[in-house]
Amino acid sequence: MVTFVDQVELHLQAGRGGNGCVSVRREKFKPLAGPDGGAGGNGGTIVLVADPQVTTLLEYHRRPHRSAENGAYGAGDYRAGAHGADLELRVPVGTVVKTKDGEVLVDLTEPGTRFVVAEGGLGGLGNHALASQKRKAPGFALLGTEGWAGDVTLELKTIADVAFVGLPSAGKSSLIAAMSAARPKIADYPFTTLHPNLGVVESGGTRFTVADVPGLIEGASEGKGLGLDFLRHVERCSALLHVLDCATLEPGRDPLSDLEIIKTELAAYEVPEGQIPLLERPQLVALNKIDVPEARELAEFVRPDLEAMGYRVFEISTASREGLRELGFALAEVVEAARAKELAETERLERIVLTPKAVDRSAGFRVVTEGGSYGTLYRILGQKPERWVQQTDFQNDEAVGYLADRLQKLGIEDALVKAGAVAGSAVVIGPGSGVVFDWEPALTSAAEVQVGVRGSDERLDGPARRTNKERRADYHDLMDAKAAARDQLERERKSGMWEADEA
Known part of the structure; x- marks a missing residue:
């Protein structure tokens, strides 16, 4: 059984932020000289990097679970915790990153492109950073938040100017090895190549890349063999070279029938919206293995038929290197024409003006009313309140009071009143089960804030x-x-x- 590894599912866990520290500096004759708890470190972030030296996703197929480091806890004497180290995952150029639902997040088409796929959690603040005139020595600190965790799909689509296509054992790997410095695996059995090989060719002053697309079989577009996995690598190529085996001894096979099989599979493969169908791109034909006398005779026999179909035909031999120079010049000519066309289309495009995103002056949250068998539930959704809940130690009454003050300043209580909530109403912060509590408003019927600050430090209230x-x-x-x-x-x-x- 052959395992193909150009599409893998990664299970990612970014680092968790470290908790802040609760510490009070003690000096002689001053039992409480002031808070000095440091902040926790941020959790490590997971970053994808497009690396031209990486050619497959095999490493991630073997180890699909990846985690970044957690941030360290804060300490006394204002010592902040160390940040968790970021985790860089190097992937081939041309890797498409998708969500579990198939939504495309990014297409890494340029070498060196970096994409943050999993954001690390924030470190919690120590009690030194939380001190204020009303809360001189806080007896609590903020907890670190969890890093992003989830699944993403990596799909490799090779980026090359020309794709070599053909049936298994047609000599594509030998051709790319003869025309470039690439050294793919070459053997006398089908499906020797299990992943595309890239090579760089320089001909007539033009430098371009070629891809050895693994062998296709009849029914590949319907998922037979490994065709669907291999056909995706043809999407980005600007030209196709049909490599036809003129020395095959298999019954029922000849260059013309092989070409029809490949064309049928290429026509049935649907390219993404906005791309040119595969058979509408420039195509050339290479009749391979003419170093064998019978193959040369067959190539000379079928060449007129192929030229009548409109193809430029080249008789080549990867063993004797006959015809490779002429083929290289022809491919360079096709690539230059494709690049000039692409450049002209780019110049005709309208200029895109990038403007800064408008500052969001809204509250940054929303209240959703949900009904249930136990009565009405008011759900608060928003980045800030959800993060604040994660940072709160609910075993500490002072920390809970601090959270209540933050929510009130954000305007959540006003929003709950407008939504129809009353004292004792069930309120949940965050999606799913979230954090549920019975709402005790700090507002009177006249919508005036009651006197007093929740979460104040009573230890320092002098007589x-x-x-x-x-x-x-x-x-x-x-x-x-x-x-x-x-x-x-x-x-x-x-x-x-x-x-x-x-x-």
């Missing part, structure tokens, strides 16, 4: 110093209370509820 008037009022209240107590005891004694001890 308030009373004025003389307050002390005098407290003293009078104390004396009045003592007099009232004596009067109550006297009334109880006179009523006979208790008697004084005669002793």
